Amino acid sequence: MSLPEQIWNNCFRYGKMKKMIINCERCNCEYEIVVSIFNKKAVSECPDCEHRNKVKLFKSRISREIEKNNLHGMRFSGFWIRAVAYFYDVIIILILCTVIFCGIAIAINGTNGYGLSWYGINWALDSFDVRIADTLIYAVLFTGTFLYFWIFVGAIGRTPGKMLLGLKIVNGSDYKKITWLKAFARLWAISLSSLVLFIGNIMAAFSDKLALHDYICNTRVVNIREPKKSKLIFYICLGFILLILVSILVIFVIINI
Numbered sequence: 622m623s624l625p626e627q628i629w630n631n632c633f634r635y636g637k638m639k640k641m642i643i644n645c646e647r648c649n650c651e652y653e654i655v656v657s658i659f660n661k662k663a664v665s666e667c668p669d670c671e672h673r674n675k676v677k678l679f680k681s682r683i684s685r686e687i688e689k690n691n692l693h694g695m696r697f698s699g700f701w702i703r704a705v706a707y708f709y710d711v712i713i714i715l716i717l718c719t720v721i722f723c724g725i726a727i728a729i730n731g732t733n734g735y736g737l738s739w740y741g742i743n744w745a746l747d748s749f750d751v752r753i754a755d756t757l758i759y760a761v762l763f764t765g766t767f768l769y770f771w772i773f774v775g776a777i778g779r780t781p782g783k784m785l786l787g788l789k790i791v792n793g794s795d796y797k798k799i800t801w802l803k804a805f806a807r808l809w810a811i812s813l814s815s816l817v818l819f820i821g822n823i824m825a826a827f828s829d830k831l832a833l834h835d836y837i838c839n840t841r842v843v844n845i846r847e848p849k850k851s852k853l854i855f856y857i858c859l860g861f862i863l864l865i866l867v868s869i870l871v872i873f874v875i876i877n878i
């Protein structure tokens with residue numbers, strides 16, 4: 622591969638160039654052009670009638686920021702990859718909480734008597750007070766979830782789910798790791814994003830790739846893994862999620878029959 626070819630390919634890999642289909646203003650024929658996402662306008666000659674077509678390009682916040690900060694190779698992560706990372710974090714939290722619940726249940730009742738499940742703790746404490754048991758379960762779930770996200774994001778800017786998918790949370794101003802205080806504030810901003818039908822989270826699906834909590838805290842979620850590898854791991858992780866969901870559905874149907 623020659624050097625210009627390599628540079629060209631890298632531009633595509635990092636999303637700095639994109640292919641577009643346009644219609645000629647004069648003869649109305651369709652043809653493909655390649656444009657830089659950093660340009661606002663382009664002029665392209667029609668291959669049929671040689672008319673010079675003016676093309677207006679949408680310049681997103683991402684392309685402006687990448688350009689301004691010279692962040693070549695840095696890519697913002699969109700809604701789906703962030704949703705998949707979050708799913709893995711939730712699985713890890715559920716496993717951790719189950720271990721804690723079972724630990725408490727065993728500590729109270731020993732291994733015999735009550736099942737090794739979340740309700741192990743509930744059954745174990747029912748002999749005292751059902752409200753205490755329920756409160757304890759919710760308290761452990763809430764505190765555990767909060768601490769999990771705060772400690773991981775505060776310490777290294779990424780949760781295990783984000784590590785798996787190659788994502789990192791950074792400051793919007795200097796693209797460095799966010800502080801413990803900001804990680805704390807961002808958690809409350811995330812709950813605000815999720816408040817009404819997850820609209821704040823879904824905002825990351827649009828061209829700026831920023832969720833409501835990214836706007837509030839001036840943070841960016843970037844993908845620091847090589848694009849080809851990132852895509853492969855994303856699809857493997859997505860496949861695994863679908864497998865889990867289908868299995869749950871199948872078990873649910875079998876139980877109901």
Ligand SMILES: [Zn+2]
Nearest residue numbers: 645648667670
């Ligand atoms: Zn034409």
